[in-house]
Amino acid sequence: KSNEVGRVFVAETTSSGEAVVTSEGGRVEKNDEGDRYLVLHDGRRYETKTDNHETRIVEFDEYGLRLDIKVDTP
Known part of the structure; x- marks a missing residue:
């Protein structure tokens, strides 16, 4: 079972606006409390503000996103 994504x-x-994150790949990790995170690598985050349409681009080596996913376990 692989936790890798591409x-x-x-x-x-x-x-305050919209954001788009793109990445070459990453992996799903779980911390000690059971929270799941998507840890991405080699990507960019594009942020656009609603009020003035200003856009910011951030390049990253590693970026973490908390996943609010509920998984049913048997």
């Missing part, structure tokens, strides 16, 4: 695209809408 070519990731994540879109997010917030009260």
Whole structure:
């Protein structure tokens, strides 16, 4: 069972604007409390503000996203 993912695209809408994250790949990790994170590598985050349409681009080597996913276990 692999926790690796490839070519990731994540879109997010917030009260202040929109963000898109792209990455060559990553992996799913779980911390001691059971929270799951998507840890991406070699990517970019594009942020656009709603009020003035200003865009910011951030390049990253590693970027973590908390996943709010509920998984049913038998």
